[in-house]
Amino acid sequence: MTEEVTEFPHKAVKRVVIAGGGTAGWMAAAAISRMLGRVLDITLIESEEIGTVGVGEATIPTLVTFHRLLEINEQEFMAATQATIKLGISFENWKDRDHRYIHSFGVTGQDHWMANFVHFWMRGREEGLASRYEDYCVELRAAEENKFAHLPRKGMNYAYHMDASLYAKFLRRFSEGYGAKRVEGKIVEVNQDDASGYITSLKLADGNVIEGDLFIDCTGFRALLIGKTLNVGFTDWSHWLLNDSALATQTTAVRDAVPYTRAIAGNAGWQWRIPLQHRVGNGIVYCSRYISDDEAKQEFLGSLEGEVIKDPWPIRFRPGQRQKCWSKNVVALGLAGSFIEPLESTTIHLIQRGITRLLNCFPHVITPEIVNEYNARLDTELQHVRDFVVLHYCVTNRRDNAYWRTVGSMELPPSLRQRIELFRETGNVFPVPTELFAENSWIQVMMGQGITPRQHHPIAEVMSFDELRQFLDSIRASTANTVRQIPAHMDYLRSYCPAD
Ligand code: FAD
Known part of the structure; x- marks a missing residue:
């Protein structure tokens, strides 16, 4: 769906109104006030009576980057939100009952420019030289041993677990420090310009009216602006993601x-x-x-x-996405925009992508070109994430009841079917660079769910038997050596960021 050119009044964006104060609302307020607070007027409206969804406490490593961009102090953030470290996800009973694998945020082994490490590992397995695939990844081994530290030089790739309500409070303090204003109240009326359909103001239950030029819909599943007011449709993915x-x-x-x-x-x-x-x-x-x-x-x-x-x-909930996350002068973030069930903890990341992309193309004046570009990029990204989450359900040996029989035999999105077959036949994945989940993630999950590729790349044959042994042994030994020196996760955190 593209925006019609005629819909766009030529109006400068000076006042940003954020509707909703959950994780999406406060992340948006934090980033926009931190980066553009000096030139914009930013107001966030939230309703204690309605409250937030109250979940969303596992993240992925991109949140570390987001905080760095905003210059958020990690120790203060972790202490304020009672945060812990997340090195990956332990998937239990997914391939079979009583089976476990970890999808870690680390890189496994050492790639050759022609082929991923998995090809060398596969030949190593055939030759009896390789141990478990897990043994070649620092983050994965550290997770297995409950360890963590910020390593000098090449640190570990990590994310956080955090208390969602404390995170909103932390970001509120941060945003107010950069000039964002908070208004408590329930939005009861959304006013639109007759000619353009642009939203002009939000009326609160106490009669207060908040005017704006750009509105960010962070009202969660209610989708008060993008859905209820602008009637932007929703693409339902419940035929691939059954949970509701x-x-x-x-x-x-x-x-x-x-x-x-x-x-x-x-x-x-x-x-x-x-x-x-x-x-x-x-x-x-x-x-x-x-x-x-x-x-x-x-x-x-x-x-x-x-x-x-x-x-x-x-x-x-209903898994799926808005047909446009930006329509007229409304940008939807968080649950108002899309929801791919929580399995790989991707929603907070998608909020962050929405915010950074909005900041990248922040308009003096909203134009259809900006809106179409924003929507197109977000669309592709969401579909990749969706495919990755569906992968966990469709590649399984479990057939123990109607639910698992259905997810194990469902018709897949063609993009995912192609990727699974390619990996099964060749051990290759070839994700595009803008995909959230890189090759290592796809490989760890596909192997974890039970796919063993039928062939490996011929580059893995170029090494002699002894060279291959040395190559594999040195990676495994250096991984084990690194992990040996890392302290227990909570021992480290107790001194790094004692909770407030
Ligand atoms: P909400 O938290 O629902 O906030 C909506 C805000 O809008 C509230 O402040 C509310 O008061 C306000 N509001 C609504 N209507 C009005 C009105 N009329 N007037 C004024 N204010 C209003 N994501 C992850 O990244 N990791 C996870 O582990 C994860 N787990 C999840 C588990 C489940 C079961 C679900 C459903 C989601 C999960 N998510 C997860 C997604 C995550 O919860 C959301 O990304 C995150 O909480 C952001 O929510 P939100 O801010 O969009 O909505």
């Missing part, structure tokens, strides 16, 4: 936090465990067509460790 419901809760920690998220497949979906310094975030994600709410609740509560400190709250 979740139940979340928080429990006390019964042991030191591990540096990875746990994603534990269940009867008709999966559960997350997100360990923070002060508590654990837990949730079950499921498909209501295959399991009732009561059954899901029973499965969930029956498997929790620690004491429940917040009553479980239900969430319904």
